[in-house]
Amino acid sequence: GQSLEQPSEVTAVEGAIVQINCTYQTSGFYGLSWYQQHDGGAPTFLSYNALDGLEETGRFSSFLSRSDSYGYLLLQELQMKDSASYFCAVSTGANNLFFGTGTRLTVIP
C-alpha cells in the first residue's frame, strides 16, 4: 500500500510565498505529482518529479527528495485564484496515481 501525508490547511497572504509539504510511504516509486482542485472542479495537473531536485513551472515549483520520501510544492506571488485544494500523488507504476490527503490553501488579501 501507500500513504501520503500533507497539512490539512494552509493560509497565506496575497503576493506571498507558500510551501505545501508531502511525505510518503510506498512500496515502489516512480514519481511524485501535484494537482490543484478548486471546489466543484476537476483536479488539474501542476507538476511531476521523478528525480531529486526542483522543477519550476512559472509561479509553481516542486521539489523531491527520494531518500527522505519527501516533496513540496512552492507557490510564489500568490493570487486569490490560487485558493484551492492541493494534492500530492505518488505513482508506484507507469499507470497509477494515488493521492495524498490534500491541503486546502486559503489566500487572504
Next chain:
Amino acid sequence: DTEVTQTPKHLVMGMTNKKSLKCEQHMGHRAMYWYKQKAKKPPELMFVYSYEKLSINESVPSRFSPECPNSSLLNLHLHALQPEDSALYLCASSQEGQLFYGYTFGSGTRLTVV
C-alpha cells in the same frame, strides 16, 4: 481537443437501479482511469485501463463494472449501489506510461444513491 467529457453531470439513482456513467476523450490517450471522490477527501483510484484492457482493479465491489469499448470511451456500469456509494466519480486519461505529462481529469459525475 484537450478535454475529458463525462456524462451525466448529476445522477440520482435508487438502490435497485442500473445506470451507467460515460467518459470520452479525443486526445489519443491510451490509459484511462476511474476515481471516486467523497466530499473533502482525495480522489481514490478504482480502475485503470491500458490499451482498452483492464490493468488495475483496486478491490472495487462488483456492483461497479467498468468497460472500455474503444480507445476513446470508458464506461462505469452501476448496479445495486448503496447510499455510501454516493460520491463524485471522476474519469481521467493520460498518455500510456507518460507520467511527466500528468493526467487530464473530467469534471465528474456527482452520484447520489437514495
